Amino acid sequence: MYFKMFRKSLSMNLSVLSLSRIQFFLFIISIIIFDLTLPLLMLLVYNASNGFPGWSFNEYLIFYGSFLIVMGLVQFLFINMLNRISSLVKRGSLDLLMTRPLRLITFLSISFPNFAGLIEVIIGVSIMVYGIIGAGVSFSIISLGFFLFFVILGVCFFYSLIVILSALTIIFVDISSIFHLLHTLSDVARYPLSVYGSTMKFIFSFIIPFGVMSFYPSQALLGGLTIINILGVFASVALFLGFSLFLWNQTIKRYVSVGG
Amino acid sequence: MNPKKFFSIVKVTVKNLLAYRQQFLIWIINAPIYLTIMLLVWTAVYSFSGSGLIGGFSFNEMIQYYVLSVIIGTVAYTGIDYELSHRINHGEVTRDLLKPVGFFENLFSFDVSIRALSLVIQIIPFVLIGVFFFGLRIHSVVHLLLFIASSALAFLIAFNFSFALGLTSFWTKHYYGLGKFKNGINKILSGSFIPLTLFPAFIANFFIFLPFQYIGFTPIMIFLGKYDVLQCLFFLLIQLVWIIVLFLISKLILKKGLKIYAGEGV
Secondary structure, three states: OHHHHHHHHHHHHHHHHOOOHHHHHHHHHHHHHHHHHHHHHHHHHHHHOOOOOOOOHHHHHHHHHHHHHHHHHHHHHOOHHHHHHHHHHHHOOHHHHHOOOOOHHHHHHHOOOOOHHHHHHHHHHHHHHHHHHHHOOOOOHHHHHHHHHHHHHHHHHHHHHHHHHHHHHHHHOOOOOHHHHHHHHHHHHHOOHHHHHHHHHHHHHHOOOHHHHOHHHHHHHHOOOOHHHHHHHHHHHHHHHHHHHHHHHHHHHOOOOOOO | OOHHHHHHHHHHHHHHHOOOOHHHHHHHHHHHHHHHHHHHHHHHHHHHHOOOOEOOEOHHHHHHHHHHHHHHHHHHOOOHHHHHHHHHHOOHHHHHHHOOOOHHHHHHHHHHHHHHHHHHHHHHHHHHHHHHHOOOOOOOHHHHHHHHHHHHHHHHHHHHHHHHHHOOHHHHOOOHHHHHHHHHHHHHHOOOOOOHHHOOHHHHHHHOOOOHHHOOHHHHHHHOOOOOHHHHHHHHHHHHHHHHHHHHHHHHHHHHHHHHOOOOOO
């Protein structure tokens, strides 16, 4: 049932986006521009300096491609959930959804897919492949398996962030700027963890695991993983996800309708 | 425009914005997080570089660049194009045309009120955070005054540019693609991501002929004392020229747009 709902929502999203061909075309072009901007600017930084310590430019492309793949999947599946919840709460329409025979969090998670995310995944794969060829990296099936494992963990972690911020939106009703906060938080994962120093690297690996969005997937391909990394990051993402769902459930229990 | 009408619109807009105050807390938290990330990133790049200068900026100047980029972004970033597109598509322009205030003036007052609120709630805290935590220092009092003037002109450029783009909704109905495209181009070409001096010279020279660098990069360079007073005045003049050009373009597009406006969604 939920899969059918997801497919229907995706088809509606595509229909809305393609109402105007020119806007749709500009939309895709702007996604490509956005996603290529940081690598191009990093190229300028690498030309003007030695770049990031421990990272060649091609290795950075592998890293950034991993980030785009995770963010693309998040965008495709969940990103619209946050501003839709804000809109539902302000209009008092969340109450209507709560009366339906559906698990609310699941329904909200799958009802607002965004086709643009798939474009971002394609761009991410392209950048990563370019970086892999440029760096001359070779990897095994096991490494690829760990890469996909960390990509899934990265999606789960960012989903947890979205759920936490959604809960805050329900509590405070109108915090439309929370979307900017989400974007700023994702900036942490745009740069290798090694630039943040050892203390922040530990925090971003095992406490608030932003590293799982880009650093650890790329390390799976670059051969930088250890058992501690794998188990520690998995545990921290699982705890984070658990906490986000707990917060959501507590928020819904205390929900008082406004607007409507 | 009648000052009484202007302040009436400002008062009402500010009251609406203050209905839910928590979002301002988010705005204030946002900047230090972003600046801390940039501080750590550039610390790593400079320490690995071995050179004291990158793109003509020392480390301290680079950090101040990003602090100023956040401050300018708060002044000059405007969503008036999205607001305009929403009003056109929902027939709210009809209501606006019935008001005893010009359409352009109405939306200008609306945006000025948002900037005024930002000045109090965001910019003052950002400046204090910049001074106490990120080493923000003025080059000279003259440059500070020129920076303030340049920032005000940057807002007017951004407003007129966004206003002109938003008016295309009279014809296209949808704006999401063009809006996203504008934001992306603006961020890159205004120097928000990195200083424009890092671009190859032939590309940086081309940017001079576009309005974007005068929205972000130019005011920042004035503050940092990268231009002498005469150069600063020259750039202020260029900003004024862009304001006039973009204002005239907006007026022309508005005149043509209102002719075909049908009030759909009223």
